[in-house]
Amino acid sequence: MGRRGSPTPWSYFFVRLLFKFVLKIFYGSIVVENANWIPENGEPCIVVANHSNSLTDALLIVTSIPGAKRNLIRLTAKATQFGKRTFTSWLIESAGTVPIKRAKDSPEGKVDNNDVFVKLMEALEQGDAVLLFPEGMSRYHPTIAPLKTGVARIVSDVLSRNKNEPQFKISILTCSITYMHREHFRSDVLITFHPPLSFTPQSNPELIAPVDFTHIRSLTSRIRNEISSGTIDSPSWDIVRSAKLASRIYAPLGTAMSLGDYVRICRIFVEVFKWAEDEKKESIPPSSRSEEEDEQSATEKAKSVNLLRQNLKIYQDELSNLGIKDDRIRRPIPRRTILRRIFVRAAWMLFLCIISFPGLILWLPIFASAQYGARKYSQKGPVWDTWDEIAQHKLVFGLISGICVWLTCILVTLPMAPVTATVVPLVMWMTLRWLEDAVSAGRAFVALTKLLWVGKRTLHRMYEQRMDLHTRIMLLAVDYLGLPNNPETVFAESGGREKGRVRGPWERRAKYFSLRRRRKRDWNETLRLYDKVNYPELEH
Template identity: 25%
Template structure:
């Protein structure tokens, strides 16, 4: 088989490591392709960039046909020992942001495309934590037209190239065992006609293409005008559908974006919208609910069982005992994996506490895991080998047992991790309720806040259903989609009468 552009040993190693990283860090990965992506020929790829090193790792691990991707990266990374050599060997191309002299970058990019390679770029230029994507820079658009220019100069009558927009969405990007969706959008075809328009007005053509690219990526990502709208939409989704896994991953982006569109400030403040007051009132209540949960360190799912029930000390104690007992019963199954990996978990926890930038947490956790895993698992191999009376066969058996042990740990950990979170949540509820018992019935703000949150959740649930049904009947496409998606949840509800 012919080696593809950039498919050397270093890239193959990075591809293997990226797939292991994705498998160990994330619980679920969903790859969506809205159109066939060519297995060969030059391609440009544009993705959003919310999670530092994990974003290129996601493309390396999931790109269709396992095609090697050549990334643009800041030139300063190439000056770091070892990292620079790895980048160069893996086909990463340096971007000079200091002098802005990128003739060499474009030359390398054109050479790669000429050989039928894939150039992958994050047009925002940096990683970030924000409710929406950052403005896209024009570098990819200039590179596109440079390629068409060179093809035209070679006498190709009607050159073209496709740009693949990619949306990478993390359910909780800094949390271990969260979910991720990689969505490859419909290719943006840039043709000879576009190049002829570029020759007439280069800057305007570049800006228009950058806008097309941004819109392509935006269709596959979640974007909110502000954090309040994003938080209100998140809580509405959690109240209606449960936790993150209450929504199918293939619908996660659209469900989230639909709620954001419903609570968009333009809609909430539009006097011409019949339901603008209902939208705004519900949004404000959801934000209060969000703040209550943050102070209580609970999720909407944690207090769902207390809706329409008195939160008594006995009920809270029974809940904690039952969750703890269920975890203890299964403890022997996953205890060996926990004990072996405990140093990794503890140090990763420290990283999560001390890392200043949220977009760097996941990569730091993975780096710590890799650094600790090598000596840790090497030690395990050594002791297994010694236990098997040494020898070559014993060494091979020890090596084979390590991936089996890792698979066993990952296979068991998810459900038990959820059980542990339930134990912690039920303990926090018990402490909140117990605060009033210890104070002999006197004012206990934690218990009051817990009861208020439970009542507010039920109010929000009823009003979410009512508002969505009313909006759907009025023809709102976002509400219509949500009602259709969650159809069984709406069957008992009658739309509120409108005046």
């Protein structure tokens, strides 16, 4: 039975094109890995991903899947987003999104989504791809929530409806989304697709009705493991913070590594910190030699890892209090050099600010409206329930105000409207480039100025402290976790231009005007004058 999938509505095409542009403005780099795993048009497919950034998650996946692969992704969203006189509501409805009712939004606490599931199954049988977030809700949290069984039940129901067609195939395409700092302007995002899980009535009779619910739970658990394997999944922000510092000490600033490699290194340290924190120690340690470990040696290793994490926290706290980065401790520089670099950074920052000033006048209303919208919404509730929508509000407010600025410029220069319509976006884009460089220079200026006031005794003590941490981290990483002992060489060779990294002086100059060009040396940077290493306390 040939399937082509549903035709693409014009509104879906428009929304995808519009937000592909907006997302590239908001996020510094959007790196997509393994797009070759995406099933082709006409193959029934359920795309599932972790859900930590509200509507932005769906927009990122839709814009990251090549149109040649899938011309349409059926979206789902909470029912409370529909029927409102807002721009967000119009976007959701015009793209053919299917509303999902949530128990938490119902006064009785009970909902009926049977009609929704029937629509999704019919779409899959036509050869469509459906996007679902099995966590059931978006939240600002470092860990993936327990998954609902809806995806597994849909697969079971679709296979049962087509059991007379033994070769009918439906796939689950798992996707991991990792934000460096989801709500901050010019941060970075990694989207990793995993090999699809394929099911047919002939190969998977256990999923054909009547079904033992154990198989549904088993498939749901398998989906969660796939998603978790490609992102940073931690029970606390404190572990994430320590893991990122461990990663920076293991692969120091300047290491030419791809965003995917950086996330995987962070994840490895998160996993070992999670294991060490678990008092029950029911799981084996994440070691390449776990089979050789006995209970006593595993307990000793856990104590050693916990002590390392405590020392990392102390070291990071001191770095934060001093306002400097680990690299300033790793490579001490003379005060004369510090003064010279302060002068150079200040001059460069001032020059960039001067040439950026005309364009900044255009950007000012956009920055102000986006910040206002995000701040107003974040005050409505606790961090875990509101911060996941900050990026969404910044995107929407920034888009609307940006369009208003563009139209205003055209109206003011009406006789030259065709020229203005093109020149204004170009000026704004170059202003953003210069602003990034100015903020980078400003960040270095601030750090160097603070470094100047740190006493030699303190710097020497922290240098000795870092050397000890580096020795212990390398021992853990190389001898226990199986990581390479020369990360600055290995990751420079494994990363490439497709991973978001620009190589060589000529390419760096040629790509200055490119949307894909990177200026950052550190994947943790945002458009701020300080390094974002701390996270808000979650309110319960």
